[in-house]
Amino acid sequence: MPAHRTPGLALAAAALAASLAACGHGPAVEVNAADANLNSRWHASVASPRTLAGVVQMTGLATMAPAGGGKTGVAISLANATAGGVHPWQVHRGQCGVDEGVWGAPEAYEAMKVGDDGRAAAEATVSLPSPAGGRYFVSVQASRENPGLVVACGNLAPPTL
Numbered sequence: 001m002p003a004h005r006t007p008g009l010a011l012a013a014a015a016l017a018a019s020l021a022a023c024g025h026g027p028a029v030e031v032n033a034a035d036a037n038l039n040s041r042w043h044a045s046v047a048s049p050r051t052l053a054g055v056v057q058m059t060g061l062a063t064m065a066p067a068g069g070g071k072t073g074v075a076i077s078l079a080n081a082t083a084g085g086v087h088p089w090q091v092h093r094g095q096c097g098v099d100e101g102v103w104g105a106p107e108a109y110e111a112m113k114v115g116d117d118g119r120a121a122a123e124a125t126v127s128l129p130s131p132a133g134g135r136y137f138v139s140v141q142a143s144r145e146n147p148g149l150v151v152a153c154g155n156l157a158p159p160t161l
Helices: 007-022
Strands: 042-047 059-068 071-079 089-095 098-102 120-126 136-141 150-156
Touching (some): 042 136, 071 136
Antiparallel strands (some): 059 071, 089 098
């Protein structure tokens, strides 16, 4: 199917740009090369492993991004967890199911307490610079007493360039 061009639309856009310039408005968005990398956030969808289907079905999101001063901020939110539960969590190197160890100091990650609504959230600041690449994941454990049981996990997707 041939592409159709709408000259009226192009003229309207040009007229709007000229109108904004005449009123003293600059471009709608300006990106300065000195600004921090606008696309530096890692993202993960967090979910319970299939092996726990029917027992636990947590879902959530996690992010990891530069926090300044050579540190990294990490945040996680969960839903559909058991009210009153306390869940340790950390970022690890590797991927869900292929754990290469905790990324940063384990004590940087304070356990999440689940509210009456089944939701929990936590933030941590890791004293390492945000990675530019590699494989990382967020792991949520059953409890302090049962750290070997992972009740939710999510692979962090690196920033796109």
